[in-house]
Amino acid sequence: MTAVKVRVAHGSPCWVSLMVHDLERAKAFYGPLLGWDFTPGPTELGCYVRATLGGAKVAGIGVTPREPALPVEWTTYFAVDSADAVSQRVRECGGTVAVGPLQSEGAGRLAVAADLSGAFFGLWEGQDHLGWEVVGEPGAPVWNELVTNDEPLAAAFYGSVLGRTVVEAEPSAVARGEEDATLQVEGHPVAGIKQTTDLRDGPPRWRVYFAVEDVDLAVRQCLRLGGALLVEPYDTPYGRVARLADPEGGRFSVVRLP
Structure with a gap:
């Protein structure tokens, strides 16, 4: 499997990330189930790894703080041309920006927001890391x-x-x-x-x-x-x-x- 590094069009999902309490337990579950290996990722928000499939990046898993107790959920990130501009648009449309926008080392700029119903989603302005490198294959x-x-x-x-x-x-x-x-x-x-x-x-x-x-x-x-x-x-x-x-x-x- 060949990793494909391309900039995803603005408004398209480009990454999925899971925040857990026990990272090793999550790796022991998703690794065998989906055929993933893991490499270190950015650490601004704590311990974080990127899941890879045949060397291609497909998802991220990080550790969530225990206080306050947050539900363990997968988050879909959308590619955006400007995380700051779209975050402002979220606010103008009645949504909430819960995290960021903030810089994730050289990987990119991110924000986590919630829509009017409370559903969380992410915004990703890719720089060194553009997003997933394979989709539609088993495990991706x-x-x-x-x-x-x-x-x-x-x-x-x-x-x-x-x-x-x-x-x-x-x-x-x-x-x-x-x-x-x-x-x-x-x-x-x-x-x-x-x-x-x-x-x-x-x-x-x-x-x-x-x-x-x-x-x-x-x-x-x-x-x-x-x-x-x-x-x-x-x-x-x-x-x-x-x-x-x-x-x-x-x-x-x-x-x-x-």
Whole structure:
């Protein structure tokens, strides 16, 4: 597998990061499950490693402070031309900037924000580190989806903040299990927005999907490694999917692409 280092277009997901309490436990879970190795990353926010797949960077895992107690969740980062300008736009649109903008050594400039429903997301102005270097391969990120109880509000917020088009799906497509709306960059869907009242989805958040070769096998391996099965494997228009949680409760999905 060859690492591809390219600047991701403004408004597109470019990185996913997980903050945990026990870094070694997280590495022992995600490493075997997704085939990851780990290399040191920037340390401004504490201990942090980058997950690699065949030498290509795919995700980050860091250590969250125990006080205040924060939930263990994956965060989707969007590539932006200016973290400072987009952070200001988040505030103007009614969102909250929780962290930053701040410089992460020479890697880039980042901020962590929350939308109107409280779903957290990140902004990344890449410099030396542009983002993930492989996607869509087994073990790599393949899709990011906002789960929300107010899809129209979310669509208006992200469209305005990122300056990109959000396209609403036809009712027949939604009935087939497709996204209620997609964030698009230059006519291509880059992230989804799904309206839900399913209590299993928890509060509004960005859901991260990782590609795997066999969803059912990944579920069994997840359980052996101390994780949990949240939703049994099921078939969707995008492929077979299961929703899982790591040993600290961090939720994510795996998908076998059609």
